[in-house]
Amino acid sequence: MQPADDTTKAALAAGERTATHTTRLGGRDVSAQVQSWQVERSYATDLPEAMRAFAGSSAAQFQLQLSGTGGKSSPELYSPWAQRASGDAARPGQSVVHEAGVGGGGALPAFRGTLRNRSAASGSDTVELSALDGAERLRGPAQLPRPYTGLWWRRPVATATWCVDELLRQAGIYSSPPPRAPEFQPDQPLSLVHATLHGGFATPYGMPEDLPDPSHYTWTRSGAPHEMALVPRGTPPGGKGVTMSWFPRSRVTCPGSRLFAEVWVNTALGTGDTARIELELNRSGTATGTLFVEVDFVAGTVTVGSENSATPGGTWVWSQWGAAMKAQRGVWHFGAFFDLTASGSTVQPIVHPRLTAPDGTHFVGTATPMTPGFGQQVSSELRKVRLVTSMAAEGLQVTAGLPAIPTAEEFAHTGAWTKTATLDDPILPLMVIPKVSGSQWEAITQIAKASLSTAEIDERGMFRWRNFTRFATVPTSPDLTLTTVRDIASLTLTEEIDACRNYCVQPFKDWSTVGIVEGAVVNDTEIREIPPYGSLTVSYTFAEEELDIGPPDTDDDSVHTYGSSFRVATFFAGGAFAVKGAVDALIRREEGYVVLRLTNRTSRRLYTITRDGKPSIRIVSLKPSREPVERQSVSYRPGSASERFYGRQEFYAEADEWVQDSRAAQQLANAMRAAGEYPVPVMGDVQVLYDPRVQLGDVVRIQDSGGAALDTLAWVVGISTTAGGDGGVQQTLSLRGTRSNGVPTDAGLTPDGPVAPPPPDLFASYASVSTAYPTLAALLAARGTWREVKENTGV
Amino acid sequence: MSEQRSTAPEYPDRGHSTPMTVVVEPGTPPPPVTPAQPEPGAAEPTASTVTPPYGTEIPKEGEPV
Numbered sequence: 001m002q003p004a005d006d007t008t009k010a011a012l013a014a015g016e017r018t019a020t021h022t023t024r025l026g027g028r029d030v031s032a033q034v035q036s037w038q039v040e041r042s043y044a045t046d047l048p049e050a051m052r053a054f055a056g057s058s059a060a061q062f063q064l065q066l067s068g069t070g071g072k073s074s075p076e077l078y079s080p081w082a083q084r085a086s087g088d089a090a091r092p093g094q095s096v097v098h099e100a101g102v103g104g105g106g107a108l109p110a111f112r113g114t115l116r117n118r119s120a121a122s123g124s125d126t127v128e129l130s131a132l133d134g135a136e137r138l139r140g141p142a143q144l145p146r147p148y149t150g151l152w153w154r155r156p157v158a159t160a161t162w163c164v165d166e167l168l169r170q171a172g173i174y175s176s177p178p179p180r181a182p183e184f185q186p187d188q189p190l191s192l193v194h195a196t197l198h199g200g201f202a203t204p205y206g207m208p209e210d211l212p213d214p215s216h217y218t219w220t221r222s223g224a225p226h227e228m229a230l231v232p233r234g235t236p237p238g239g240k241g242v243t244m245s246w247f248p249r250s251r252v253t254c255p256g257s258r259l260f261a262e263v264w265v266n267t268a269l270g271t272g273d274t275a276r277i278e279l280e281l282n283r284s285g286t287a288t289g290t291l292f293v294e295v296d297f298v299a300g301t302v303t304v305g306s307e308n309s310a311t312p313g314g315t316w317v318w319s320q321w322g323a324a325m326k327a328q329r330g331v332w333h334f335g336a337f338f339d340l341t342a343s344g345s346t347v348q349p350i351v352h353p354r355l356t357a358p359d360g361t362h363f364v365g366t367a368t369p370m371t372p373g374f375g376q377q378v379s380s381e382l383r384k385v386r387l388v389t390s391m392a393a394e395g396l397q398v399t400a401g402l403p404a405i406p407t408a409e410e411f412a413h414t415g416a417w418t419k420t421a422t423l424d425d426p427i428l429p430l431m432v433i434p435k436v437s438g439s440q441w442e443a444i445t446q447i448a449k450a451s452l453s454t455a456e457i458d459e460r461g462m463f464r465w466r467n468f469t470r471f472a473t474v475p476t477s478p479d480l481t482l483t484t485v486r487d488i489a490s491l492t493l494t495e496e497i498d499a500c501r502n503y504c505v506q507p508f509k510d511w512s513t514v515g516i517v518e519g520a521v522v523n524d525t526e527i528r529e530i531p532p533y534g535s536l537t538v539s540y541t542f543a544e545e546e547l548d549i550g551p552p553d554t555d556d557d558s559v560h561t562y563g564s565s566f567r568v569a570t571f572f573a574g575g576a577f578a579v580k581g582a583v584d585a586l587i588r589r590e591e592g593y594v595v596l597r598l599t600n601r602t603s604r605r606l607y608t609i610t611r612d613g614k615p616s617i618r619i620v621s622l623k624p625s626r627e628p629v630e631r632q633s634v635s636y637r638p639g640s641a642s643e644r645f646y647g648r649q650e651f652y653a654e655a656d657e658w659v660q661d662s663r664a665a666q667q668l669a670n671a672m673r674a675a676g677e678y679p680v681p682v683m684g685d686v687q688v689l690y691d692p693r694v695q696l697g698d699v700v701r702i703q704d705s706g707g708a709a710l711d712t713l714a715w716v717v718g719i720s721t722t723a724g725g726d727g728g729v730q731q732t733l734s735l736r737g738t739r740s741n742g743v744p745t746d747a748g749l750t751p752d753g754p755v756a757p758p759p760p761d762l763f764a765s766y767a768s769v770s771t772a773y774p775t776l777a778a779l780l781a782a783r784g785t786w787r788e789v790k791e792n793t794g795v
Numbered sequence: 796m797s798e799q800r801s802t803a804p805e806y807p808d809r810g811h812s813t814p815m816t817v818v819v820e821p822g823t824p825p826p827p828v829t830p831a832q833p834e835p836g837a838a839e840p841t842a843s844t845v846t847p848p849y850g851t852e853i854p855k856e857g858e859p860v
Contacts, residue, residue: 187825309849316840341828352837366837367830374845404831522812533822538814593815603824 001479002108002459002693004101011103017690019729021100022107023064025089025115025129033074035065035126037098039111041133041696042718042734043454044445053471053675054717054736057445058456058696059135062098062111066090066127078127079120090118096131100692100723108692109459110721134420134457135441138171142436142443145202148547148622151516153211156429158200159219160447160658163433164455164465165198165227167440168421173463175421176226177413179205180260180399180406184586186535186599189401192248192259193385197394198228199426201244202433206398207550209384210245217242219426220392225264225331227423229394232270240274241390247550250586251381252400254281254289254340255347256601260405261293262335262354263387263396267328272390273297279338279398282383283308284580285558289377293336293353297391300325302365304336304351306375314374318353321363330358333412337405339367345379345581348372354411362408379581381554421463424470427451428664431511432624434657435544450658452671456696466697468671471715474739478701478713482688491704494682501651501676502642504635508665509628509657519546519621527572527615528608530583530600536608538617542594546621551585552596554578557611566598567616568606574613582606594619630655633662635669642677645744651676680737683714690729694719699738713738763790 004012011018023031041060047053068074076082078090088094094115099107113133120127144166150157165175175198179191182205193206199219201208216234221227232242252259261277274296281289289308296303300322307313325332332355339350352365370376385398409415428451436443448455452468482488522540530536552564556578568583569576583606584599596617600606608616637643651672659665683702694700696716704710718734769789773779779789 186820186822303844305844305846307846307849311848313846313848315844315846317842317844318838319841320838362836364834364837366833366839368840371843403828407834520812525813528817529819531819531821533824535818535820535822537816537818537820539816540812540814600822 001695001698004108004693005106008101008103008105008108008692011105012691012693014103015689016103017729019100019102019690019723020104020107021098021110021723024095024097026094028089030066030089033067033069035067036722036724037065038063038720038722039098040720041456043456043696045717053452053468053672054715055449055452055454055468057135057441057448058454059441060111060113060133060457062096062113062131062133064098064129064131066129067125073125074127075120075122075124078118080118090115090127090129092117100721102690102692110692111459112461134173134461134463137173138167138441138444139439140171142167142438142440143170144433144436145204145207146433146435146548147202147207148516148549149201149208149211150431151511151514151547151624154431154512155211155214156200156431157208157211158202158430158433159426160428160430160451161423161426161465162196162198162200162202163430164444164447165196165421165423166202166204167444168463169204171440173420174417175228175419175423176395178417179397181401184588187401189399190250191397192250192252192382192400193246193396193398195246195396197230197396198423200430201246203246205249206246206385207548208244209247209550210243210386212236212242212244220269221423221425223266223269223392225266225333225394226419227394227421228426229264229266229269229392230389231392232272232390235271235390239388240276241272241388243386243388245384245386248382248385248398249551249588250400250584251282251383251551251554252584253581253601254377254380254382255342255344255581257340257382257400258402259291259338259340259382259398259400260335260402261338261385261398262333262411264331264333264394265295265389266331266392267297268330269392270390275334275387275389275391275393277336277396278386278388279382280384280386281377281380282553283378283380284556288383289380291338291349291351291377293334295325295332295334295355297325302334302353302355304353304365306349306351306370306377308375308377311376312374314370316351316365316368318365321355324357324361324363328358332357335411337367337402340377347377349375349377352405354405356408356412362411364405364408367405381581381585383553420461421465423465424453424467427453427467428658429661430658431660446656447658450654450656452668454697458695468668470697471675471738472671475699475713477699479698480691480694481701481703482686483703488686488688488702488704490687491702491710492684493710494684495679496682497646497649497679499676499679499682500642500646500649502636502640502646502673503648503650504653504669504672504676505650506633506635506653506659506665506669506672507630507655508633508659508662510631510662511624511628511660514628515625516547516622517625519543519623521621522617522619524608524615524617528617529572530568530598530606530608532603532605533600535597535599537595537597539590539593539595540619541592542589542621543623544592546623548589549587549594549620549622551587552617552619554580554583554585555616556580563620565616565618566608567610569609570604570606572607572609574609575611576607576609578611579606594621628660631662633665633669635666635673640677641743646679649676678740678743680740681710681712683735683737685718686733686735688731688733690721690731694731694733700733700735702735
């Protein structure tokens with residue numbers, strides 16, 4: 001229920017229903033021109049009407065009739081052919097905000113969205129407008145990554161909740177800070193990894209590579225820096241925290257790159273007090289280099305280092321912020337900038353960290369080069385980003401190409417985003433992210449129905465996602481009480497057995513025994529040239545069933561990479577030496593294609609050539625080893641009271657790709673049975689006195705002291721509000737009961753059985769036949785058949 | 796473990812694939828970056844440490860279940 005001011009509350013308590021409204025089109029106030037308006041919002045649920053549950057999405061619709069003003073008719077001002085100066089306020093796609101209130105109190109948000117269409121009838125003074133809410137922003141194509149990592153580790157790589165969050169992010173609806181540089185533009189900053197950790201390790205940019213054991217972590221919304229965080233609850237043997245890693249979206253080069261790594265942590269949640277971000281560099285052979293930033297809230301230190309497998313590494317330690325780090329428990333944001341630019345083949349990294357404390361205090365270190373001789377990095381490419389944390393963590397990002405460490409405002413993403421979405425606890429763990437099609441809204445609706453969740457954009461434009469857990473417990477207190485004495489104009493109650501579901505089946509796709517195998521292998525047909533500082537982009541067909549892969553590694557002459565790889569040399573000739581640390585490799589997947597972009601960071605001309613003079617680009621795709629097995633989870637209690645009174649009633653949930661876990665399937669089946677075991681009264685549409693505070697999902701108390709002697713709680717699953725030109729407002733609620741009227745007792749009743757008792761014996765007995773026909777001759781004389789004699793008909 | 800670092804034997808050669816599109820773009824040297832001015836209040840590190848080179852093998856992160 002929306003909060004309201006005291007004036008509104010007093011007016012509603014007094015039965016005041018004089019409605020006021022404010023309407024803006026394109027930010028222009030047209031309230032005085034509104035002839036009538038109507039707002040409708042309801043869940044598009046597939047569940048039977050009398051079940052104590054609902055799921056699906058809700059897209060609100062707003063209809064408006066507008067008159068003219070200033071001596072001009074409404075069609076003259078707002079028709080499709082009206083002057084742009086006035087008509088653009090009502091053009092399709094224009095913003096619409098509508099607020100309504102009662103009794104002179106402050107108006108409450110009623111609708112926020114964009115216009116869908118306008119209709120102007122010439123000769124009248126009315127233009128009809130209709131608008132849809134923020135769901136309109138989710139009309140873009142739904143796209144989700146499909147990493148192979150879950151099948152490799154046989155561990156969840158994401159959840160359905162993560163998928164919803166990612167679809168929202170694609171539409172600019174954020175629950176946490178967005179990636180700093182999501183779109184690729186040559187020579188511009190680029191987000192290499194953006195892992196929200198909102199219920200999954202999958203990433204739109206980058207790809208998960210190492211997944212932790214699910215027994216070592218959980219997800220939480222309580223105490224999360226923004227929306228949801230990974231919380232360690234166990235430490236692997238020999239580890240300092242839970243470890244996870246990602247391939248970057250582009251394997252950028254060293255020397256030559258500037259990298260910024262950051263993450264939010266909550267020091268009050270977790271098993272320890274340290275977190276570390278590592279950037280692993282792939283050198284020639286099996287040698288590696290590592291750049292890292294580590295925070296230790298017990299020691300009160302921030303350590304930034306550069307290490308490798310050949311020469312001594314070096315670290316810088318900042319300990320002057322230790323007092324604040326030890327004293328302030330809560331959400332910290334930390335990161336470090338690594339400047340790897342150099343003209344030669346080696347670089348002494350210049351590093352500096354930045355932190356933001358829970359109280360908003362900023363701490364930044366000076367740009368400090370590694371001490372000569374220590375921490376040197378040589379020609380290599382960024383191979384992996386690793387996070388090791390013993391504290392709650394959210395929003396890991398690695399960005400390349402920033403000219404300098406972000407300022408305090410940039411670091412905090414100030415002005416770069418607004419929180420416009422709230423999620424719920426993550427549900428439906430996924431080893432493979434299902435393929436999606438259609439719009440983002442359609443994909444979200446599909447997930448909502450599969451998971452018994454609801455998706456909606458509320459009156460303020462905030463997206464809200466709620467799980468089936470919302471009806472796992474029966475509410476005990478209402479948000480609002482409606483009585484037939486004053487609030488309810490009409491009420492009809494029905495009850496039907498079709499809503500009873502006491503044998504619930506939830507199918508799921510079992511991927512637990514599915515591995516990954518190589519798909520098609522792409523071997524380039526030509527040796528290709530990459531101009532100095534230029535780029536080469538090649539695209540290959542990529543089957544839909546093939547899973548996402550990371551950028552190829554850059555081969556050298558000491559180790560041959562067996563998976564996706566390429567090798568470059570400075571000569572178009574066999575035997576030319578391999579060049580490392582010279583080419584950024586960026587990979588992305590488009591409709592039916594995998595696109596590889598190789599960017600030369602040197603002044604030399606490079607060729608994609610193997611040591612023996614053949615084309616070197618090689619892409620190895622991966623795909624599931626076989627189809628998953630479809631299994632079922634059943635929720636059923638033999639001999640239950642529900643079965644005794646209503647019989648065995650089956651509900652078979654639709655099989656889809658979103659349920660991949662027996663535990664999750666069992667939870668859904670149990671929730672379904674708990675909601676459908678006893679039919680709840682259907683209240684239909686209830687006309688009530690207008691209350692602008694009511695929202696979808698609210699619990700209202702329905703009291704009918706005069707008619708049905710009803711006093712129960714119900715969820716609001718639909719609201720329709722209509723205001724006419726006379727100022728009168730009608731509000732109709734669609735309700736779902738939160739509980740049944742108890743278990744039947746059938747006291748004093750002796751229900752009749754399903755089959756009628758056998759009728760009295762009407763057939764002739766031996767005695768009656770022998771009485772009627774004393775002798776056989778008499779019987780034969782009657783000339784009756786056996787049936788006529790037996791049934792005593794006609795004989 | 797990754798598809799890039801598989802220890803499996805080399806994949807069999809399945810023939811060659813012609814790209815659907817090939818685009819070559821020339822480039823220019825990146826402009827020199829002006830060093831950022833030190834931020835007021837930026838703190839110098841208070842200590843440094845030296846770590847020995849670690850092994851030459853890529854660290855293993857455990858085996859899949």
